[in-house]
Amino acid sequence: MNRNHTQVALIGLTLLALSQSAGAMHISEGILTPQWAGLWYLLVLPLVAWGLRDLRIKSAREPFFKPMVGLIGAAVFVISCMPVPVPSAGTCSHPCGTGMAAIFIGPALTVLVSSIALLLQALFLSHGGLTTLGANVMSMGVVGALVGYGTFRFGRRLGLAGWLAAFMAGVLSDWATYATTAFELASALHGDESFWRLFGGIGLSFLPTQLPLGIFEGVMAAGVYQFIAARRPSLLVCLGVERAAKGGAE
Amino acid sequence: MMNEGTMALEADAVWFSYPDGFVALTDVTFRVRQGGFVAMLASNGSGKTTLIKVLAGLLKSQRGVTRIHGRELGAYPQSELYQRVGLVFQNPNDQLFCATVQDDVAFGPRNLGLPEAEVQQRVAHALAAVGAEHLAGRAIHHLSYGQQKRVAIAGVLAMKPPILILDEPTAGLDPLGEHEMLRLLGELNRDQGITIVLATHSVDTLPLFADRIYVLNQGQVLKEGTPEEVFLDTEMIQRASLRLPYVTRLLHELQRFDGVPIRGMPLTVREARDQLLDLIPEHLIEEVPLP
Amino acid sequence: MMNEGTMALEADAVWFSYPDGFVALTDVTFRVRQGGFVAMLASNGSGKTTLIKVLAGLLKSQRGVTRIHGRELGAYPQSELYQRVGLVFQNPNDQLFCATVQDDVAFGPRNLGLPEAEVQQRVAHALAAVGAEHLAGRAIHHLSYGQQKRVAIAGVLAMKPPILILDEPTAGLDPLGEHEMLRLLGELNRDQGITIVLATHSVDTLPLFADRIYVLNQGQVLKEGTPEEVFLDTEMIQRASLRLPYVTRLLHELQRFDGVPIRGMPLTVREARDQLLDLIPEHLIEEVPLP
Amino acid sequence: MSLLSELFSDLFASRDNVMTRLDPRVKVVAALALLVGVVFATSPVLPLALFVGCAVVAGAGGVPIRFIGMRLAGPLAIAGMLLLLQGLLTGTTPLWSFAPFGMRITITAEGWRTGVVMASRVLGGTGVMLLLSAVTPAHRIFLALRSMGVSKGWVEIAMLMYRYIFVLLDLTADVASAQRLRLGYSSVRRGMSSAGVVAGVVVLRAVDQAVRTNEAMRVRGYRGEIPTGVMRPLTLRDWLLMTAVVVAMGAAHILTEWNT
């Protein structure tokens, strides 16, 4: 069927509304078909197992590690619940926090922690869901963490200041998360429409909120990094974020 | 009963319930005259913090009105509201968020958009008012607990609020720190005319400073009056899970159980000493070596 | 001076400095007899928490030895050490890390590898000892502050330690809560023979409960003795930035400045009342209606 | 913030009623069965029935309507938009066509149908999760997951996180209020930097808390393993209940999907 411009515009508006509504940052319960839900679970499980392995090895060496991961997990969860006024959308949204978490505890543990955080949000806030947990862990936990971690490490290697690398990590991990979410939504929703057209549509409709939100997420990551570098540089060394010699290098 | 015109802070038949349905304030009326020093006295969980947050506009009461200087709280724009009421939280850790003392105290004035010279002047004044000038350049995390409490107050004073509300300002301080904190508040009240409202459950030091006390219990005002009026109602004090100040209790027991004639309710060591001296016969009293 | 054989806890000429070089304990000697109820009394930042952590083996002193039941602390395997000494932190949030009361109290016994039946029995006993049986199934985050403090103690009691060390157990509690907490500790001490060591800076309630007091100041022991001995040394009390209990201060001032003959240092309302009654002539005393 | 900690705290799940007394494993298995029924549905009947059923049971169990509404607002909006989106995107047979302001909009029959199914699945799935969390405290859910084979490390971290979320939420609320009172959010730029500081405070405090929690754990015998608690064995009644739910779900699935 040929769609006229009005129709296309309306689709765009709907997508826009969808991307703004509470919980749209995670794929809502029931949206994915069993096949898609299962696929994302399959892809994500080994990575969660990777995080668990990391946890087991490190906490056998140093018992302090478990409370540490639990508390940082709780902190990132709380930060991800902080409402952020997004002027362009006129609504509140919130950051993901996974890029930031990956800087501090590494990508493996971030996957683990985000799987827990997402389950809690699904249970208590109706954000995301159990059947879509795999897909959400993939976009937020896996992609967000890997991109955040990679960006930070790479940035530091290039000699960027710590706060700048953290800022980049926050921005890129947020955008990568949303690109993945758009991919997952488009692949499940495109119907007769071409996947790419819908992917583009969803991606575009995320833009007005996600561009500023990504930047906000970057500011947040940089803020946390700066704050800790100023107040407790030894912590960055202890967490393996920075090397001892340049501990707290700003 | 009081002249409406001079009320600094006023909550009128306020009800507040938390989202889970728990009713934390039931029909609370709380009035503070300009230049007053008023204490909320209550045991844990009676609603002091809740009332404070309602007074400062952080929580919105479901019923009743709150007025500041006679004008409804909701009618103030944010920035004006917070220049009228300063709120000091219980835990200084929660309100000192900049790296150095100076920066932290300057946080409010800078947000007001004042020129830097004025900001610096306010910072200096505020730190001087709490006796912490020497700490200006120090990092927050190197301060002791008592110092942190002072700096937290300075941060609020730098906004120059005519009304200062403090949630348990003496909690966690040792006896000396407690006394100094209350003296500091007394000075702010007397010398700078700042209206002071504080929440506390420490009964012993209060009577020296507060001119009025509101006793809360389970979200209700049980009694309101001068320290003497409040502590004379021993039955009410018990109902509020509080106790008399120790000195008062001693004299109260002497009167109640031993029949010693005590006038009123001596609340301080000073008053108690005077009354007891009147009762003890001259011949028992020994010569005191002059100090 | 005391019989070495019966010492539950002993720190001998202990020095401790933090990694940043700050010397928090200077040559501290601290001894607690089995079955004793000993208080460390000191103002903020005097080293109470540091000493407690050294006694519990969480910090290692650089000089001096710490002994538990006569044996050096380092000689105990971890699991045995923590069955001998139970440590209750000041902030219950630090210590309640499981989701429910039951699980939290069971944490210690489960770590000991006890069979589940025994674990449950210990949990039940420990909760009963602190009067919190009814809280067993509750989530920690639904408890009030006072309840949390009790549950924190239960979690340590479930390890059945003969020695219990508490860091400011009454901080943040209202007068009633404070009194109940101290009564609870007194009961544990009397009925179950548990040796109790607590840190505090609240002088008023202490004399009722502690049989010995150590006064610390800036990492040093200023004085050690029974409550009477300690508070008789008013000059030392001042040096430690502390004060006399209010009742004591009243009688002390009557004696010192007004020449009223007071014997010793009455520390409680009870004692003060008895002494004052002896001084007030019969003819002034009125008839008391029997209650 | 306090609203958030309200939503999280398993306030209603800690009440005592028929649903809360059920063994959490039964409830988790039942919820899983219902969710499977929901995602496999190709007709809206079953998901919608489950949605209504779950909301009603939750309401009957004492969860305030306002609370249910708050939880369902997001999913309802999403469901509505999915409906519209599918109606516009999929299919060729026009169902409705109208032209407000002279612009032609056509909703197709096929699209409408898929949209309805999808929307019903969102609602059904959300309803099931709502009910599960409204009658089961979080730690019981974690325990049930543990006994169903979820890794111990995952459950340990989940329990720790859940416990300390409340402590950190309080902290966040207090720090943010203190900033607000000193006009830390009076412009977007200030708001951003204030929020960054809150995040920094939260992370730093979390680390400090971890140090103290670790000390407190050590004095109670912790050496790297957090005991997660034990569950009593399932009774015959529990097994029967689980089987009944699974069988009923299967039957309902067959019944509602019969003609498709």
Ligand SMILES: Nc1ncnc2c1ncn2[C@@H]1O[C@H](COP(=O)(O)OP(=O)(O)OP(=O)(O)O)[C@@H](O)[C@H]1O
């Ligand atoms: N966010 C909340 N949700 C539900 N109930 C709450 C909340 N905050 C406080 N309460 C309840 O409201 C009552 C009053 O609490 P509030 O903190 O005002 O007491 P308080 O007098 O300040 O006590 P404290 O001396 O312990 O600080 C308490 O019973 C408390 O449990």
Ligand SMILES: Nc1ncnc2c1ncn2[C@@H]1O[C@H](COP(=O)(O)OP(=O)(O)OP(=O)(O)O)[C@@H](O)[C@H]1O
């Ligand atoms: N980790 C640390 N590094 C360096 N100095 C420290 C550290 N912890 C405490 N101190 C210092 O050691 C001294 C003693 O601290 P401690 O906490 O033992 O005192 P306290 O008597 O328990 O005080 P409070 O009544 O405030 O709890 C203080 O001056 C404090 O600043």
Ligand SMILES: [Mg+2]
């Ligand atoms: Mg309070």
Ligand SMILES: [Mg+2]
């Ligand atoms: Mg201490």
